[in-house]
Amino acid sequence: MSGRESTDRYFHEAADMMGLSANMQRLLLTPERQVKVQVAMKMDNGEIATFIGFRVQHNKARGPLKGGLRYHPEVDEDEVLSLATLMTWKTALVNIPYGGAKGGIQVDVRKLNPSELERLTRRFVDEIHDVIGPDKDIPAPDMGTNAQVMAWIMNQYEKYHGFNPACVTGKPVELHGADGREEATGRGVGLLTISLLEKMSEDLNGARIVIQGFGNVGTFAARYLFERGAKIVAVGDAFGAIRNPDGLNVPDLIEYVTKQGSVKEYPESEPVSAEELLLQECEVLIPAAVGGVLTKENAPHVRAKYIIEAANNPTHPEADDIFEERNIIVLPDILANAGGVTVSYFEWVQNRQHFRWDLDRVRDELDRKMSEAFARTWDLATTKKVNLRLAAYLLGIGRVGRATALGGI
Known part of the structure; x- marks a missing residue:
């Protein structure tokens, strides 16, 4: 199933629940x-x-x-x-x-x-x-x-x-970029991982986390969670994957990747295949690379309790159905990885005002925005008795639909 088919399916599921007409659904999708x-x-x-x-x-x-x-x-x-x-x-x-x-x-x-x-x-x-x-x-x-x-x-x-x-946003700081933009998506992923575990009365300290993808998002998420007590037990990138059940030394691993270009052959670890990486036993699995990595074929074998979608479209709808049947909670991409666009918005605001915020303000505003969005999504999912993905789509589509109707055609 293509990424477009996946997003359209999630859209229609939420739109049908909202009672949107076929014409309105076509308008919002086109x-x-x-x-x-x-x-x-x-x-x-x-x-x-x-x-x-x-x-x-x-x-x-x-x-x-x-x-x-x-x-x-x-x-x-x-x-x-x-x-x-x-x-x-x-x-x-x-x-x-x-x-x-x-x-x-x-x-x-x-x-x-x-x-x-x-x-x-x-x-x-x-x-x-x-x-x-x-x-x-x-x-x-x-x-x-x-x-x-x-x-x-x-x-x-x-x-x-x-x-x-x-x-444009995501520019170098020297050319009017925002402090904290580079870390923003990974920081948001880390923050909401902690928020989800807290809602589930789980302790982050010692929680085993697997991260598929060790680029910008994966490295910042790993560092954020490692510094707060989580145990990063396996990571992978385009060139290889490694694991250490006792936990990887994330700062040292990041330094190694900076020099070597990959996590492959990192000392104090053992290699695993890309397929095995997604099936490691852990509390949290974070797909943070390309889309479509969680499928109906491997979903029955995933051994995580929670999945945080740091990548766009990492989960096929059939896999999503399997995770729901298995009571594996998925924090959807449109919420989990929204930290990047949020700080891009802060950068745009600063550029329009010709005024720079310091890093602490950027982080505080990001944490507040992400926490508010998570709380609203969680509350709606609880009230409507739906999963977090459907709740997130209901909120997002609802706001766009109301703005479209109020603005007029």
């Missing part, structure tokens, strides 16, 4: 704009390369569009549309004044050198600059992109529109 562009550039070897870029703008009923920009070989229009839709419900769920968008380029960044990556980014901005901007659509980092890429986007955008750092 994207407002889908842009597909050719990105042609000269490579350093003199050859002409052609890439395909996308930007899907899903719904702006609650404010400007917001969403990441992904550079990956498997980027396609369906995936981008699915992620843009998720962003609409996500921003509404945490109650920030945005709609959902997403973008991407079909490219393997590992095959580009830095100068080629910069030219690719600038050429893409040349093609889409008229449909993005601080009051239209604000890109941010995603898989395969980072603060440097956002800096190039801002610089190229400003060649057309003048100084306007709010045109």
Whole structure:
């Protein structure tokens, strides 16, 4: 099942429960704009390369569009549309004044050198600059992109529109980025992991946690939880996976990965396969990499009590059904990984005000926003006797639906 089919199924389940008409459901699901562009550039070897870029703008009923920009070989229009839709419900769920968008380029960044990556980014901005901007659509980092890429986007955008750092978020701090943006998604994942365990009367101290994906989100989530007493017993990345039932030394592991580029062959650990990683016995499993890793085939064998979806779309609906039957609680992606877009909102606010917040304020505001969204989701799930995913969709869709109706067609 594709990511789009998954998100559509979750949407319809919530929309049917809300009593939304078929026409209203079609309106809320249909994207407002889908842009597909050719990105042609000269490579350093003199050859002409052609890439395909996308930007899907899903719904702006609650404010400007917001969403990441992904550079990956498997980027396609369906995936981008699915992620843009998720962003609409996500921003509404945490109650920030945005709609959902997403973008991407079909490219393997590992095959580009830095100068080629910069030219690719600038050429893409040349093609889409008229449909993005601080009051239209604000890109941010995603898989395969980072603060440097956002800096190039801002610089190229400003060649057309003048100084306007709010045109993109996730920028370097030196170029009007926000303190705490890099850690934001991982911090939010860690915070809500603790919130969920507290609701279940579970102790974080010594709780065994497995993290699939050890990039930006996974490393910050691991550090946050490790510092508060959790035991990180297994982690994995694109190159390998490791475990240590006694717990990994997370700061040392992060230092090792910084030097070696992977968790593979980390001392004081033993290797496991990518498939085995997801099946380790633990209290909390955190998928923090690509989507679609929890399926109907492996869901019956997952040995976690709680799943925190740090990645987008990591769980197939069939697997979700199995987890519910097995009483495994899933904290859905549109809530669990919303820390990134929340601090992106704080960055945008600071840029519009030309005023900088310090790190403590950013963290305090993030913790408050995430805690409020979790509390509302938990309370609705308890009141309606539904799972957390359905409760999150009910809240997000409800806010977008009301804004659409009040604004008029």
